[in-house]
Amino acid sequence: MDLELRKSLPSERKARQTALIAAVGKLGREKFAPRAAKYDREASFPFENYDDLRDHGLLGLCVPEKFGGLGADFETYCLVSAEMGRWCGATALTFNMHASSALWTGPLSDDLQVSDSERAELEQRRTLHFRRMTQGGAIYAQPFSEGSAAAAGKAPFGTLAAKVEGGWLINGKKIFASLSGAADYYGTLCTEDKPERSMRDTLYIAVPAKSQGLTVTGEWDPLGMRGTVSRTLVLKDVFVPDQEQLMPRGLYFRAAMSWPHMFLTLAPTYMGIAQAAYDFTVQYLRGEVEGQPPVKRRMYPTKQIATAEMYIKLQQTRALFERTVAEAKVNPSKAERLNCYAAQYTIMENANELCRLAIRTCGGQSMLKSLPLERLYRDSRCGALMLPWTAELCLDRLGRETLYENGETDD
Numbered sequence: 001m002d003l004e005l006r007k008s009l010p011s012e013r014k015a016r017q018t019a020l021i022a023a024v025g026k027l028g029r030e031k032f033a034p035r036a037a038k039y040d041r042e043a044s045f046p047f048e049n050y051d052d053l054r055d056h057g058l059l060g061l062c063v064p065e066k067f068g069g070l071g072a073d074f075e076t077y078c079l080v081s082a083e084m085g086r087w088c089g090a091t092a093l094t095f096n097m098h099a100s101s102a103l104w105t106g107p108l109s110d111d112l113q114v115s116d117s118e119r120a121e122l123e124q125r126r127t128l129h130f131r132r133m134t135q136g137g138a139i140y141a142q143p144f145s146e147g148s149a150a151a152a153g154k155a156p157f158g159t160l161a162a163k164v165e166g167g168w169l170i171n172g173k174k175i176f177a178s179l180s181g182a183a184d185y186y187g188t189l190c191t192e193d194k195p196e197r198s199m200r201d202t203l204y205i206a207v208p209a210k211s212q213g214l215t216v217t218g219e220w221d222p223l224g225m226r227g228t229v230s231r232t233l234v235l236k237d238v239f240v241p242d243q244e245q246l247m248p249r250g251l252y253f254r255a256a257m258s259w260p261h262m263f264l265t266l267a268p269t270y271m272g273i274a275q276a277a278y279d280f281t282v283q284y285l286r287g288e289v290e291g292q293p294p295v296k297r298r299m300y301p302t303k304q305i306a307t308a309e310m311y312i313k314l315q316q317t318r319a320l321f322e323r324t325v326a327e328a329k330v331n332p333s334k335a336e337r338l339n340c341y342a343a344q345y346t347i348m349e350n351a352n353e354l355c356r357l358a359i360r361t362c363g364g365q366s367m368l369k370s371l372p373l374e375r376l377y378r379d380s381r382c383g384a385l386m387l388p389w390t391a392e393l394c395l396d397r398l399g400r401e402t403l404y405e406n407g408e409t410d411d
């Protein structure tokens with residue numbers, strides 16, 4: 001598959017997107033969907049799915065072609081991710097942590113204004129990380145969350161990196177680290193340890209899983225997204241060589257300021273779950289769910305109206321999703337930024353709403369654990385909780401930014 005994709009010309013971007021979506025759809029339908037119930041039941045990581053992704057060159061999905069990857073841009077990534085989420089939410093959500101590591105340090109960083117020396121450093125750093133992803137088959141995680149205001153983008157990260165000879169000494173704790181125990185590298189957001197620390201001092205450093213002083217702790221038995229295995233990471237005097245920085249000093253903060261859509265990449269997984277809930281409803285009402293008696297329920301007018309309402313909600317969500325990922329760019333206009341918050345909110349809330357409607361419409365037998373709908377419902381509940389853009393924080397930002405221009409006050 002990757003050979004075929006690499007041969008295509010840049011002008012064939014749409015065809016490449018379609019080919020990637022089809023390839024992931026095939027993997028999802030044939031491999032990920034049949035395994036999803038097991039990972040959910042065991043709350044275990046989908047290692048076999050990652051073997052498939054690796055075999056198909058997809059660990060390099062967002063690695064630029066000049067570094068040996070498939071060169072997916074932001075929009076392409078989001079569309080592919082939504083397709084993956086349709087078949088296994090936990091695989092898509094964890095894959096987001098890996099793929100965004102390449103997206104942020106690849107095409108998104110290329111859009112930032114950087115000095116010559118920063119450009120040279122970025123090139124050197126990412127050459128190493130991209131090679132690991134494409135040739136070494138390495139998996140990268142993205143632990144941000146600390147249980148403080150930092151992951152919401154309102155305070156510096158409490159995990160500190162002190163500069164020492166040849167590298168960094170890192171101390172701190174990260175909660176909800178998806179891919180814990182499965183990743184080869186943890187792309188850790190931390191603050192440079194110096195007086196008067198600010199969010200500008202954020203560092204983005206890949207901590208090798210085998211580092212001394214790094215431990216994975218805590219239980220993992222959540223409501224949904226159980227296959228993400230998002231346990232706690234404790235970093236105690238972890239030495240990490242300079243080469244593990246994913247971005248030069250200061251670049252992460254600039255990326256967060258000028259490429260805000262970078263935080264939208266969690267949403268496509270939930271777009272996929274919304275689609276899956278709708279797909280299931282249609283199959284179920286037609287009596288076509290595999291392994292189920294061929295009982296048709298589609299002839300009842302209430303079912304038809306409910307399905308029509310689900311279809312409308314799905315299309316509204318999809319339209320905003322597609323528009324938003326297509327207009328994503330560096331330094332977006334105010335309207336584009338507001339659309340982005342609105343899209344995140346809409347996708348996360350509607351995914352759960354569509355799953356709720358699906359259960360109500362299909363009825364009692366549809367929510368048995370032998371069918372995927374109850375898992376979709378539980379997984380979809382997690383979307384609105386994902387920082388930095390929880391549903392609440394999207395409302396918060398939208399409420400303020402629709403009514404105030406930058407710097408405006410009522411004093």
Ligand SMILES: Cc1cc2nc3c(=O)[nH]c(=O)nc-3n(C[C@H](O)[C@H](O)[C@H](O)COP(=O)(O)OP(=O)(O)OC[C@H]3O[C@@H](n4cnc5c(N)ncnc54)[C@H](O)[C@@H]3O)c2cc1C
Pocket residue numbers: 097142143144145146147148149151152154175176177178179224225228230382384385386387388390391392393396
């Ligand atoms: C399945 C799953 C996988 C995850 N994977 C990862 C991962 O790989 N990496 C990672 O870094 N994180 C991950 N997270 C964590 C996630 O992004 C959030 O950080 C986490 O859900 C926050 O939980 P909390 O209870 O600590 O939130 P709290 O910080 O207690 O916040 C509770 C709520 O209050 C609101 N809130 C928080 N801060 C503010 C503020 N400053 N102002 C106003 N309102 C605020 C928000 O709406 C938030 O939902 C994952 C979460 C889930 C559920």
